Amino acid sequence: MMEIGLNHYLVLSTLLFAIGLIGVMRRKNLLLLFFATEILLNSVNIAFAAISHYYGDLTGQLFVFFVIAIAASEVAVGLGLLIVWHKRHGNIDLDHMSTMRG
């Protein structure tokens, strides 16, 4: 109980991943959907860092590094697309973009 091992971190990562998944499934607003995906990425980052620490291997930390870079670029492109969509249609709800009219 008092000794924090790898399993503690993996359980925490699972918990946060479940929270993120709940967010992805119940959110309708696209901006808040992005928030939920950030939670997913962060929970995986914790698992990577914990495995890296407990096995004495640096690969996990490097993957966290690249995941953070990918998340940053995803936010930049995604927010740009959201702004364009909002200028055109006046909302960012998922229900309004279920059909692709081009």
Added chain:
Amino acid sequence: MFEAIAFYLFAFLTTVMFFIAVTTTQALHALTALAAGMIFISAFFFILGADFLGAIQIVVYSGAVMALYAFGMMFFDTTRDVKEKNGNKFIVFGLSILAAVLVVVIFAAPMVSTNIVALHPMIEGAGNTQELGMVLFTKYLVPFEVAAVMLLVAMVAGIVLAGKKMDLSLTLMNDAEIIDAKKEQHKKVL
């Protein structure tokens, strides 16, 4: 002892913050809770001895990404309540927990089955940042450069997508020009 206290404290705080971010109906509350959760997650990196990643987490996530979201929220109508899907709650929760357990199995299966040998073991007598730099600029140099190009592409895409009509300044135009610009905007959206 202190490690356990810190772990449980920050685990509780992170879970609560992310739960608020997922369940609240106010977009501003979600943004604030998410930023707080990101900062709490950096505490785990510091506990795990990954100092560089902890600093990166604070700078990139809490600084850049959250500032970008806050900037993007200025474009959207964020004051009204967010409507949500009202599906079957048991299906949603069940699927979430199932998928999360699956992820842990994916992570844990190779560890249980074989003895892992460190591919890039920790280097003796070097700080965390130095270790990361040594591996990053030798083994992972090409992915590093590719990530740099990807960030450049993302930056150009962000400017192109969000920067339309940014050359017009409302304070430098007189009223007639503003009305003309509005008419033109109604004619051709974007």
